[in-house]
Amino acid sequence: MTDRLGHKQTAAMFTLMVLGREVPNQELAEVAGFTLTGTERTGLNKLGYVDSERTGPRRSYVHVLSDSGWAWCEDELTMGGPPPQRGQSPLATALYVVLGGLAEYLQRENKRLFDIFAQPEAASLAERIRIAYRELAKEPRGWVGLGDLRSKLGATDAAEVDAALKELSSTGEVHLVPEENRKALSAADRAAAVRIGGEDNHLISIEVS
Structure with missing residues (x-):
C-alpha cells in the first residue's frame, strides 16, 4: 500500500x-x-x-x-x-x-x-543496463550475451560499463559467467567480456526486481 x-x-x-x-x-x-x-x-x-x-x-x-x-x-x-x-x-x-x-x-x-517516461540522459548507467537486459532477456533471469548488451548501450564508454557491471555483480543483483563453449565465441563476444578474478565473463543474468 x-x-x-x-x-x-x-x-x-x-x-x-x-x-x-x-x-x-x-x-x-x-x-x-x-x-x-x-x-x-x-x-x-x-x-x-x-x-x-x-x-x-x-x-x-x-x-x-x-x-x-x-x-x-x-x-x-x-x-x-x-x-x-x-x-x-x-x-x-x-x-x-x-x-x-x-x-x-x-x-x-x-x-x-x-521505460516510458525517463529521459535517456536522466537514467544512471546501472539503470540503463537493467533496461537493456530486460529488452534482451527471453525469460526472467535468462542469460544474455554481453556483446548484445553493450550494443544496446550504444557508444557508452566500455570501461564505464565494465565498472558498472562489476559493481552490480558485487551486490549480487547481477550474475556474470563465462561461456562454456569457447569455440562458439566470436571476436566481438571476446572483446565484450568482463574480466573478474582473472576470468573472462561473457554472459549476464539479472535478478528480477
Whole structure:
C-alpha cells in the first residue's frame, strides 16, 4: 500500500514522473503551475520519493524522482488512487481512470513507468543496463550475451560499463559467467567480456526486481 500524499505532493510526483528527469522549480511552475517547496518538498524528501538539491547562482531547487519515487507512482497507478470523495473534482476522478488504464497497459506489456517516461540522459548507467537486459532477456533471469548488451548501450564508454557491471555483480543483483563453449565465441563476444578474478565473463543474468 502506498503512502497517502497531499494533492500538491501527488501532483508533483506525477509531473516529475512524466518529465522523467531533473526539474528546476521554475520549470515545475511553468508546467504544473506551482513549485515544490516548504513542507511538501521536505515531506517527499524524507519519504525518499524525491531528491532535491540547490543549484545555480540563485541556489534554486532542482527535483528528480528517486527509485522509490518511481515505485510509488507505479503502486499509485495499480491501486487506482484514492477513492472518490464527495465534492471531488470530476477531472481528478477521471485522471485516475486514465492512470488506471496506463497501469493495465504496463502490466500487459511487462513494462515499467521508467521505460516510458525517463529521459535517456536522466537514467544512471546501472539503470540503463537493467533496461537493456530486460529488452534482451527471453525469460526472467535468462542469460544474455554481453556483446548484445553493450550494443544496446550504444557508444557508452566500455570501461564505464565494465565498472558498472562489476559493481552490480558485487551486490549480487547481477550474475556474470563465462561461456562454456569457447569455440562458439566470436571476436566481438571476446572483446565484450568482463574480466573478474582473472576470468573472462561473457554472459549476464539479472535478478528480477
